[in-house]
Amino acid sequence: MPARNSTAALPGTAGGGALRLRWPLRRLFLRSADDAQSESGLKRAHFREWRLPIWLLAPQLFILLLFFFIPSVRALIQAFQLTDPFGATTQWVGFENFERLFRSGVYWSSAQVTLIFTIAQNVLTLSIALLLAFASNHILRGRSAYRTVLLLPYAIAPAIAGIMLAFLFNPRVGPIAHTLQGLGLDWDPNRNSWHALALIVMAASWKHICYNYIFLVAALLSVPQSILESAYLDGAGPIQRFLRISLPMVTPTLFFLIVINFVYGLFETFAIVDATTRGGPAGATSILVYKVYLDGFVTLDLGSSAAQSVVLMVLALLLTIAQFRYVERRVNYSV
Amino acid sequence: MRSFYGALAGAGAMLLAGLSPARAATEIEFWHAMSGALGERVEELVKKFNDSQKEYVVKAIGKGTYDEVLNGTIAAYRAKRQPEIVQSNERSFLTMVNSGAIVPTSDLMAQEGHPIDASQFIAPVVSYYAIDGKLQAMPFNSSTPILFYNRDHFKAAGFDKPGATWQELEPQLDAIKAKGVSKCAMVLPGDYEWSFLENYSAVNDIPYATKRNGMDGLDTSYVFNKGKLVDQVERMKRLVSSGVMQLAGQGIIPIQLFTSGECSTIIASTASHAAVVAAAKFDWSAAELPYEQGVTPKNSVIGGAALWTLKGHSPEKYKAVAAFYDFLAKTDTQVWWHQATGYVPVTTAAYEAAKAQGYYQKNPTREIAVLQLMRGTPSDNSLGFRIGNSNQINVAIMEEVSAAFLGKKPVQQALDDAVARGNEALRRYEQLNAGKK
Known part of the structure; x- marks a missing residue:
């Protein structure tokens, strides 16, 4: 999963490797004694010798070297420097950049916003994707047409999605904003922090629902028909069958998606924030990854920006380890 | 090809x-x-x-x-x-x-x-x-910033032209809104730190930062958290919260709200002439920046x-x-x-x-900016700004000032915070460039 960290060092660069790296990394993190004996289901799949997997990984590792490892090392170095943007003067300042960061109230409020944003985005994305996956599995006519339509937002560039939503919800000229105002809601994301936050949560989720949806549709299809049919014969309705049988059986997918959604929310929502709110009003939607960009590329405070990327990297690493170590144990992998 | x-x-x-x-x-x-x-x-x-x-x-x-x-x-x-x-x-x-x-x-x-x-x-x-x-x-x-205005709106509200001072202009803006001439009497420009604060301090001859706004050395410090500049941010807050001044927000550019005829005035760069001439389908004109009553206005800055x-x-x-x-x-x-x-x-x-x-x-409006820039003898407060890390500090100042006029923080506290954040960045710049101009 640290593959996605590349966005922390280099905003806007596609990480891309998360899915492919899932297995080796899981082995790395989960090499505990009880795993070896009780490997079952998906966990049983592995390579019998070491050369082939290395070759298969090589291209990905090369890309990671260029877009993740080299930038990370540079970020790590810069985090301990005070430097002129043109590189004319560089001073080593020890932990000063970090001290400054942790002293700054602005940084902590950004962390708080990020927490709220990622959780809200995760809940919204996953629940809507589940609902849609459930519904589209029960549609008989035109199922593929519905699926195509549902997948379309994924093809839209984040910046375009952001601008579009910013315009639709613009309190002066946006049609949706006018509708909301017509309903008596004093909608104004330019002044109200919560409205702005809701807007970026919506924009980020809208872009990511399709991704969740594909995985959930596939997972729901792989739920054994025989079990569903026997439940049907026992008189269980579609909702009961979904909640009692399908949902528990797709938990590995849900778990995977929760991790991916957190990584997405933390590292890949920069473009959406930039296009929708630019971190405003008054920094209310300036999430951590946006602050890395703002401090590095707009205000040219390279030391602070680098220190922030290092903090994000560490955060991502901790999050990934914690999730795989503690959450995964409760997940049923024997699908 | x-x-x-x-x-x-x-x-x-x-x-x-x-x-x-x-x-x-x-x-x-x-x-x-x-x-x-x-x-x-x-x-x-x-x-x-x-x-x-x-x-x-x-x-x-x-x-x-x-x-x-x-x-x-x-x-x-x-x-x-x-x-x-x-x-x-x-x-x-x-x-x-x-x-x-x-x-x-x-x-x-x-x-x-x-x-x-x-x-x-x-x-x-x-x-x-x-x-x-x-x-x-x-x-x-x-x-340099000047005041563009919709003459049709001013006439409809019973005014000939915008007043020269803020004390005259404010009631006019209120009246435009109150009489229903326009829901948006003024639109906040995107670069308000430049037009509403820096230029305000130059025109009204108020220090913004010490050492003649940085002209005399890197050891300059911000001092805009007192006196008339506090009142100016209070004024912005009042205009925004009463709905007289609107925010364009993301997705549209402030000047578009003026040229579309929705907002009656905007304080914007004289370079906006290009956009106004191209798009405004109404009787528009421009005037010099408003200043405080009782002040002999100094030159604005570029x-x-x-x-x-x-x-x-x-x-x-x-x-x-x-x-x-x-x-x-x-x-x-x-x-x-x-x-x-x-x-x-x-x-x-x-x-x-x-x-x-x-x-x-x-084209009388084309001369306003020149006349305003050349007005009087420049004082220490209107020579210009020579501030290190200015791009960075600008972002912090705008964040704090907008927190003030959106009512998230008391104005005084927001300006104190802006000054503190700005001075921290100034000291860092001084540290990095010790011995330079």
């Missing part, structure tokens, strides 16, 4: 080289931040220069916003692929001067045999871009950008750069640029020439 013509031109040039002693023209790159109509004007300007002689070719390349151009330049400079000329905004002055990456314009011009006299430029431009009388950058697009020459190129390239700057400083070029874009003429001669043409009689 372009490469096809390029190849054709190349072949033609080779043929010519074979036939005549003429050498191939020296090509230099000019990275700029002008987009839309202004971007087209830059293309025209460069074409004029390229057509005026055969030795040099300037290639203008739009690289996005000022921030993006600066970022691109830094990345290019670090990779040793920098262009010869780059346009950078007034706020980045110290960043550029202390970058170690530039050739001061005065030195370049003297060396190439086109000595340039700083005194031919108008005073507010010289005080910004010259150190000890030596120009560091080539003044290019200079502007915004916009200048052209910086980057180090690391061959002597022929610098000859081309000097020839291009020489062309830019010509009165004809300046008059054309001023009239085509709305920016102010940067030389005194160009202003006099435009006046002699009768241009301001036909």
Whole structure:
């Protein structure tokens, strides 16, 4: 999963490797004694010798070297420097950049916003994707047409999605904003922090629902028909069958998606924030990854920006380890 | 297609080289931040220069916003692929001067045999871009904020024109809203830190930062958290919270809300003339910035950008750069640029020439910015700003000030926080550039 960290060092660069790296990394993190004996289901799949997997990984590792490892090392170095943007003067300042960061109230409020944003985005994305996956599995006519339509937002560039939503919800000229105002809601994301936050949560989720949806549709299809049919014969309705049988059986997918959604929310929502709110009003939607960009590329405070990327990297690493170590144990992998 | 013509031109040039002693023209790159109509004007300007002689070719390349151009330049400079000329905004002055990456314009011009006299430029431009009388950058697009207003709206509300002071203007804006003439009596510009705070302090002769706003050294500190500047932010807060002043927000540009006829006034750069002329379908006009009652208003300060020459190129390239700057400083070029874009003429001669043409009689609003910039004798508070890390501090100040007028923080506290954040960045700049100007 640290593959996605590349966005922390280099905003806007596609990480891309998360899915492919899932297995080796899981082995790395989960090499505990009880795993070896009780490997079952998906966990049983592995390579019998070491050369082939290395070759298969090589291209990905090369890309990671260029877009993740080299930038990370540079970020790590810069985090301990005070430097002129043109590189004319560089001073080593020890932990000063970090001290400054942790002293700054602005940084902590950004962390708080990020927490709220990622959780809200995760809940919204996953629940809507589940609902849609459930519904589209029960549609008989035109199922593929519905699926195509549902997948379309994924093809839209984040910046375009952001601008579009910013315009639709613009309190002066946006049609949706006018509708909301017509309903008596004093909608104004330019002044109200919560409205702005809701807007970026919506924009980020809208872009990511399709991704969740594909995985959930596939997972729901792989739920054994025989079990569903026997439940049907026992008189269980579609909702009961979904909640009692399908949902528990797709938990590995849900778990995977929760991790991916957190990584997405933390590292890949920069473009959406930039296009929708630019971190405003008054920094209310300036999430951590946006602050890395703002401090590095707009205000040219390279030391602070680098220190922030290092903090994000560490955060991502901790999050990934914690999730795989503690959450995964409760997940049923024997699908 | 372009490469096809390029190849054709190349072949033609080779043929010519074979036939005549003429050498191939020296090509230099000019990275700029002008987009839309202004971007087209830059293309025209460069074409004029390229057509005026055969030795040099300037290639203008739009690289996005000022921030993006600066970022691109830094990345290019670090990779040793920098262009010869780059346009950078007034706020980045110290960043550029202390970058170690530039050739001061005065030195370049003297060396190439086109000595340039700083005194031919108008005073507010010289005080910004010259150190000890030596120009560091080539003044290019200079502007200053003025008040654009919708005359139809003012008439409908029973006013002839906007009042000269804030004390007269505020009730007018309130009336426009109260009488239902417009739901948006004023729209907040995106660069309000420049127009509502920095220029406000210059015009009303209030210190913004110590050491003559940084002119006297890097050990300057912000002091805008007291007196009239607090009242000014209180005023912005009142205008925003009563709905008299609206925020454009993301997805639209503030000036569009003025040109579409939705908002009655905007305080914006005089360069907005280009947009207003192109889009406003109503009777509009402009006026000088409002000031405080009882104050003799001082000059406002410039915004916009200048052209910086980057180090690391061959002597022929610098000859081309000097020839291009020489062309830019010509009165004809300046008059054309001023009239085509709305920016102010940067030389005194160009202003006099435009006046002699009768241009301001036909286009009175085009003279407002010049008159306002040249008004009275500059005081220590209206010379201009020479602040390190200014781009960075600007973001922090805008964040705090908007927290104030959105009611998230008391105004005084927001300004204290802005000053504290600003001063921290100033001290860091001082630490990094110890011993420099």
